Amino acid sequence: MAALQQTQAWQAANAQHHFHPFSDNGAIRAEGARVITRAEGCHLWDSNGKQYLDAFAGLWCVNLGYGRQELIDAATRQMQELPYYNLFFKTTTTPVIELAREIAEIAPAHMNQVFFTGSGSEANDTVFRMVRRYWDVKGEPERKVIIGRRNGYHGSTVAGASLGGMSGMHKQGDLPIPGVEHVDQPYWFGEGGDQSPEAFGVQAARSLETKIKELGAHRVAAFIAEPIQGAGGIIIPPASYWPEIKRIVKQYGILLVVDEVICGFGRTGEWFGSDYYDLQPDLMPIAKGLSSGYLPIGGVVMADHFANTLASEGGDFNHGFTYSGHPVCAAVALENIRILRREGIVTRVKEDIGPKFQQALQTLADHPLVGEVRGVGMLGAIELVSNKDTRERFPDEGSTGTQCRDLALQEGLVLRATGDTMLMSPPLILSEQHLDELITKTMSALDKTLHTIK
Numbered sequence: 001m002a003a004l005q006q007t008q009a010w011q012a013a014n015a016q017h018h019f020h021p022f023s024d025n026g027a028i029r030a031e032g033a034r035v036i037t038r039a040e041g042c043h044l045w046d047s048n049g050k051q052y053l054d055a056f057a058g059l060w061c062v063n064l065g066y067g068r069q070e071l072i073d074a075a076t077r078q079m080q081e082l083p084y085y086n087l088f089f090k091t092t093t094t095p096v097i098e099l100a101r102e103i104a105e106i107a108p109a110h111m112n113q114v115f116f117t118g119s120g121s122e123a124n125d126t127v128f129r130m131v132r133r134y135w136d137v138k139g140e141p142e143r144k145v146i147i148g149r150r151n152g153y154h155g156s157t158v159a160g161a162s163l164g165g166m167s168g169m170h171k172q173g174d175l176p177i178p179g180v181e182h183v184d185q186p187y188w189f190g191e192g193g194d195q196s197p198e199a200f201g202v203q204a205a206r207s208l209e210t211k212i213k214e215l216g217a218h219r220v221a222a223f224i225a226e227p228i229q230g231a232g233g234i235i236i237p238p239a240s241y242w243p244e245i246k247r248i249v250k251q252y253g254i255l256l257v258v259d260e261v262i263c264g265f266g267r268t269g270e271w272f273g274s275d276y277y278d279l280q281p282d283l284m285p286i287a288k289g290l291s292s293g294y295l296p297i298g299g300v301v302m303a304d305h306f307a308n309t310l311a312s313e314g315g316d317f318n319h320g321f322t323y324s325g326h327p328v329c330a331a332v333a334l335e336n337i338r339i340l341r342r343e344g345i346v347t348r349v350k351e352d353i354g355p356k357f358q359q360a361l362q363t364l365a366d367h368p369l370v371g372e373v374r375g376v377g378m379l380g381a382i383e384l385v386s387n388k389d390t391r392e393r394f395p396d397e398g399s400t401g402t403q404c405r406d407l408a409l410q411e412g413l414v415l416r417a418t419g420d421t422m423l424m425s426p427p428l429i430l431s432e433q434h435l436d437e438l439i440t441k442t443m444s445a446l447d448k449t450l451h452t453i454k
């Protein structure tokens with residue numbers, strides 16, 4: 001009872017004073033928010049003491065799971081030694097030096113320089129300015145346009161939301177800003193119609209070529225994409241897609257920016273999604289799993305040719321944040337990567353828990369609500385449909401997904417719904433026992449959803 005009263009008091013104060021990101025704040029005021037108070041490993045607890053399996057790793061980020069003492073110790077040590085200093089005016093700090101070197105070691109061989117930010121959105125704002133600066137320095141200042149994809153996600157700041165292709169975000173704040181264009185996404189299940197996935201993958205990639213020709217290649221600066229779209233619905237491109245994109249960016253001489261904010265740091269079973277698809281990017285924005293979400297930090301990993309051009313010919317780069325490479329965040333990120341390496345966690349995703357996760361997900365494919373199960377590494381998506389054979393959607397898109405998500409919460413399981421697609425991105429340290437719990441609870445949420453909508 002005391003816990004319930006405490007929860008109500010918190011909910012009331014929250015409704016009165018806290019305005020939530022990505023939420024209907026009116027609904028929260030009426031219903032009250034869930035108050036999460038504690039976490040350990042792959043589990044969360046709310047203020048009423050209810051336990052949840054977090055199949056979403058916070059927000060695609062707690063790759064090492066909750067409660068890792070080494071990360072807490074790294075933060076404490078750094079707080080005691082040097083809680084803050086900046087990287088401006090020819091200054092650096094030791095955690096930043098070590099972290100940049102560590103990232104260069106795990107990044108693709110041709111990428112050895114990192115610019116640090118506080119988040120993935122800041123990383124993509126940095127991309128926006130860096131790419132244009134690069135072409136100015138190269139003597140091709142008319143190369144200004146950056147091409148993203150419909151239903152891509154690159155953050156919530158003005159540049160990030162513009163580069164992204166979320167129509168709901170574009171509607172708010174008159175986005176995208178000028179100089180950003182969007183092309184098709186490789187979403188076969190939703191948009192492939194009668195084509196084979198392979199034919200559709202090539203077609204989606206060629207929408208980039210069409211756009212480049214329409215604009216004139218001399219005006220195009222870069223193409224930005226996630227290796228696998230995350231927030232858009234864990235959209236796994238057909239195998240034909242990335243090779244065709246690689247051909248196009250090479251043929252027209254435009255920069256390839258691969259947004260690794262979700263796919264980076266082991267989620268696909270490789271260090272980066274760029275390794276998984278052999279993408280050879282010019283820039284890789286990173287964040288989230290860089291610190292397992294324990295502290296906010298992001299960055300842009302740069303190809304040598306790109307960083308060297310800016311460094312040797314660009315003079316001052318007039319861009320940066322007070323918290324670029326915050327030393328405490330950098331110390332935690334460094335320890336996070338060292339743990340991933342020391343414990344072979346990325347290999348475990350590739351060879352052990354990743355394949356087991358994918359296999360277990362496939363056991364849900366026969367469920368009457370499920371149109372497709374897809375995944376890579378520790379990413380998994382379940383498409384809910386009204387007709388399995390025709391891939392027909394529910395008329396009121398999003399309502400079945402929301403119901404399923406809410407029923408999963410009742411079961412003690414955190415899933416995310418994008419429209420009617422259920423998304424999973426669990427911590428990489430998921431055990432086989434957690435995996436059993438995940439599948440049992442998901443099955444039960446699916447059954448209850450089916451029962452409710454009938």
Ligand code: PXG
Pocket residue numbers: 022059119120121122124153154155156160226230231259260261262287288298416
């Ligand atoms: N790029 C990608 C690919 C992302 O997924 C960002 C950039 C921006 O990072 P920051 O740190 O600025 O949030 C993201 C973030 C969702 C959801 O509902 C996903 C993100 C953020 C908020 C919500 O799935 N991804």
